[in-house]
Amino acid sequence: MAKSIDISDLDIYYGDFKAVEGVNMTIRARAVTAFIGPSGCGKSTFLRALNRMHEVIPGARVEGKVMVSGQSLYDPGVDPVAVRRQIGMVFQRPNPFPTMSIYENVLAGNRLNSRKIKKAEADEIVERSLKSANLWTEVKDRLSKPGMGLSGGQQQRLCIARAIAVEPEVLLMDEPCSALDPISTSAIEDLIHELKADYTIVIVTHNMQQAARVSDDTGFFNLKAAGQPGHLVEFNPTNKMFTNPDEESTEAYISGRFG
Amino acid sequence: MTTTPLEPDFAVSVGLVQPRLPRWASILVGVISLGVAGLLTMFLGWNPVGGIVVAVLLFVVGLPLWSALLEGRRTAVDRLATCLVWVAFGSVVVPLVWLIWLVLKNGVGAIDMEFLTYDMRNIVGAGGGIYHALMGTLLVTIAATIISVPIGLFTAIYLTEYGKGSRLARVTTFLVDVMTGIPSIVAGLFALALFVLIFGPAIRIGFGGSVALSLLMIPTVVRSAEEMLRLVPSDLREASYALGVPKWRTIVKVVLPTSLGGIITGVVLAISRVIGETAPLLVVAGATDSVNFNLFDGRMMTLPVYIFSQYSSPGVAPIGGGDPPGYARAWGAALVLIAIVMVLNLIARIIGKIFAPPTDRRR
Numbered sequence A: 001m002a003k004s005i006d007i008s009d010l011d012i013y014y015g016d017f018k019a020v021e022g023v024n025m026t027i028r029a030r031a032v033t034a035f036i037g038p039s040g041c042g043k044s045t046f047l048r049a050l051n052r053m054h055e056v057i058p059g060a061r062v063e064g065k066v067m068v069s070g071q072s073l074y075d076p077g078v079d080p081v082a083v084r085r086q087i088g089m090v091f092q093r094p095n096p097f098p099t100m101s102i103y104e105n106v107l108a109g110n111r112l113n114s115r116k117i118k119k120a121e122a123d124e125i126v127e128r129s130l131k132s133a134n135l136w137t138e139v140k141d142r143l144s145k146p147g148m149g150l151s152g153g154q155q156q157r158l159c160i161a162r163a164i165a166v167e168p169e170v171l172l173m174d175e176p177c178s179a180l181d182p183i184s185t186s187a188i189e190d191l192i193h194e195l196k197a198d199y200t201i202v203i204v205t206h207n208m209q210q211a212a213r214v215s216d217d218t219g220f221f222n223l224k225a226a227g228q229p230g231h232l233v234e235f236n237p238t239n240k241m242f243t244n245p246d247e248e249s250t251e252a253y254i255s256g257r258f259g
Numbered sequence B: 001m002t003t004t005p006l007e008p009d010f011a012v013s014v015g016l017v018q019p020r021l022p023r024w025a026s027i028l029v030g031v032i033s034l035g036v037a038g039l040l041t042m043f044l045g046w047n048p049v050g051g052i053v054v055a056v057l058l059f060v061v062g063l064p065l066w067s068a069l070l071e072g073r074r075t076a077v078d079r080l081a082t083c084l085v086w087v088a089f090g091s092v093v094v095p096l097v098w099l100i101w102l103v104l105k106n107g108v109g110a111i112d113m114e115f116l117t118y119d120m121r122n123i124v125g126a127g128g129g130i131y132h133a134l135m136g137t138l139l140v141t142i143a144a145t146i147i148s149v150p151i152g153l154f155t156a157i158y159l160t161e162y163g164k165g166s167r168l169a170r171v172t173t174f175l176v177d178v179m180t181g182i183p184s185i186v187a188g189l190f191a192l193a194l195f196v197l198i199f200g201p202a203i204r205i206g207f208g209g210s211v212a213l214s215l216l217m218i219p220t221v222v223r224s225a226e227e228m229l230r231l232v233p234s235d236l237r238e239a240s241y242a243l244g245v246p247k248w249r250t251i252v253k254v255v256l257p258t259s260l261g262g263i264i265t266g267v268v269l270a271i272s273r274v275i276g277e278t279a280p281l282l283v284v285a286g287a288t289d290s291v292n293f294n295l296f297d298g299r300m301m302t303l304p305v306y307i308f309s310q311y312s313s314p315g316v317a318p319i320g321g322g323d324p325p326g327y328a329r330a331w332g333a334a335l336v337l338i339a340i341v342m343v344l345n346l347i348a349r350i351i352g353k354i355f356a357p358p359t360d361r362r363r
Helices: A043-049 A079-085 A102-112 A119-132 A151-166 A182-195 A208-214 A240-245 A247-253 B008-013 B024-042 B048-071 B073-110 B113-117 B131-162 B167-180 B184-199 B206-229 B234-242 B247-274 B279-284 B303-312 B327-353
Strands: A005-014 A018-025 A032-036 A060-068 A087-090 A172-173 A200-204 A219-224 A231-235
Touching: A005 A043, A018 A043, A018 A219, A032 A151, A032 B206, A043 A200, A043 A231, A079 A087, A087 A151, A087 B113, A087 B234, A102 A119, A119 A182, A119 A200, A151 A208, A151 B234, A151 B247, A172 A182, A182 A200, A182 A208, A182 B008, A200 B073, A208 A240, A219 A240, A219 A247, A231 A240, A231 A247, A231 B206, A231 B327, A240 A247, B024 B048, B024 B113, B024 B234, B048 B073, B073 B327, B113 B131, B113 B327, B131 B167, B131 B206, B167 B206, B184 B206, B184 B279, B206 B279, B234 B247, B247 B327, B279 B303
Parallel strands: A018 A231, A032 A200, A032 A219, A087 A172, A172 A200
Antiparallel strands: A005 A018, A005 A060, A219 A231
16 A cells, blocks of 8 residues: 655745755655755655645645656645545654543544544554554553653654554654654654555654664755755665765765764 | 751851841731821821721831841842732732622622512512513523624634634734724614614614624634634644644644633633623613513613612612612622622633643643
C-alpha cells in the first residue's frame, strides 16, 4: 500500500514570500527519507506541502508538481481532505485530543469521519495501532483514561498510533523526537524501523545522528542567505550523504563546520 | 556539602538583616486610626461613614509612614501598595455584601408559598405574588437565549475559524463591539418599532422582550465564545486535518468540545446579565397582573418590571400605619431575582468544571 512521491520544480509561497524554491526529488516507497538543514530553511514547509497541510495557513500556496503514484496532488479536482487521509502526519509537539480518552484518540481518524465501525473492529484497530506504536503494553489497562495523562514520549507514540490507525499510504513526521528524552527517542526510532516495512516515511530532523540512524535517503536543505528562499542542496542515499557528499556545503553542515 | 548558617555579624554587614516592624504593627495602627477617627466623629459630629473614611485614610498613611521611618523605602512602598489593594478590594466587596444583606433583610419576610404561586390579579391590598412575573421572566429569557446562542456561536465560529483577518470579520468585530454599548432602552425601542411595523401600533408581546434581550445578549455571547474558541490550540486543528477530517467536522468534533465548558459559562453569564433588564421589557413586553404563558400574544410580566411597578405604585398603606404592601413585594421579588442569577452562576461554574478538558497530567 505504500506509495512513492515524485516532486518536480516545487515552489512554496507564504503570500508574496517565497519560502522554498525549485525542489526536485523522488521519495521511495517503503523507505525512510530524512530532511536535514538549519532552522528556517523550509524543511517543515516542504513536508507540509506533501499532504496539503500547508494551505491551512492563510495565504500559503504552491507551484510545481507533487505526484503520488501518478496522481498530482495539486490538480484542481483533488480534495485536500482525501489527500490527508492517504498521507498522515505526526507533529513536532504531541497533540492528543484533550477531550478524548486514549482509546478514542486512536480511533479519532475513524470516528471524526463518522465511519461506522463495529465494536470488535474498533478494538482490533486500537490494539493493532497501539502495538505497532510500541505503546500497547504501557496503556492496555487504562485505555479509557484521558490521552493528556500520558508522558510526553507516550503522547507522541499515541499520536503515531492515531496517525497509522487510518492506514495511510505515507507517514510524514515533523521533528517527532525534538521534545522527547533519549529513551523515548530511541523507542520512536525503533518504531520507524518497523513501520518502514509497510509505510513510506518522511521525517524532518535536526539531529544528524538520527537522520543517519533511521533514514535510507537524506535531503539537505539550506538558505542562500537570510530572507532568500530555502532550496534543496543535495539529495542522496544516506550512506553516501554522510560519507562522501557531492556538495561541499553538505559536508560542512554535517561535520559541524557550518557557515 | 554541609551548609553552615551565616554568622549574624556577617549578615548585618552585607545588609541581609533589616529592622522589621513587629507583627502586631498593622493591628496597632488600625486601632489607633479607628480611635482617632472615632473621637473626631464624636466631637465634630460627623456621620459614621465619614469617620470610617478618615480611619481608612489614617491607616493607609500611617502604616507606610511608620514603615518608612523604621524599615526603609522599599518595604514602605510594599506596605502602601498592600494597603491600597485591600482598600480597593474592600470598596468593591462592602457594597456587594451590603446590598445582599439589605435585600435579604427586606425580602425574606415577603417570601412564602402564596408569594411564589399567586399572581396579582384582583389584588388590592396585601397578598398576591410573583408567579406571573416569574414565569414571564423565565419564558422571555429562555426565548432570548434560544435566539442569541445560535447567532452568537455561529458568529464566533465565523470570526475564529473562517473569517480570520478578512474585511468582513473586522467589520463584524467592530459592530459587535458597538452592539455591546447599546443602551438597553434603545434595544427595547428597536424591538418595539420592529413589532409595531409588523403588527400595527400598541402591540405588547413577550416575544418582543425576547428580541430586545437577545440584542443585548448576542454581543456578550459572541465575545465570550470567540475568546474560548481562540484558546483552542491550533495544534489540535492541524492534528485533526492531518487525519483527513474536513474543516466543518474538525470544528464540530474537536474545537467545540474542547471549548464547550467555557462557551456554556459565557452563555450563562450573558443570561444572568440580561435577566435583570427592566427598561426594554417595560417598553415591549408591557406589564400585567395576570399569568400569561403565551410569548406571542398579549402583555407579559417579568420580575424586573414587577419590582419597578410594585415600588412605583405600592398600593394603599394599611390603616393602622406601616408601609404600603407593594414595598415588601418588590423586595421579595428582588430577592428571588438575585437568587435566580446566583443559581445560574453556580450552574455555570459547575458546567465549566464538568466540561473542561482534563489538562492535568496523570489522572
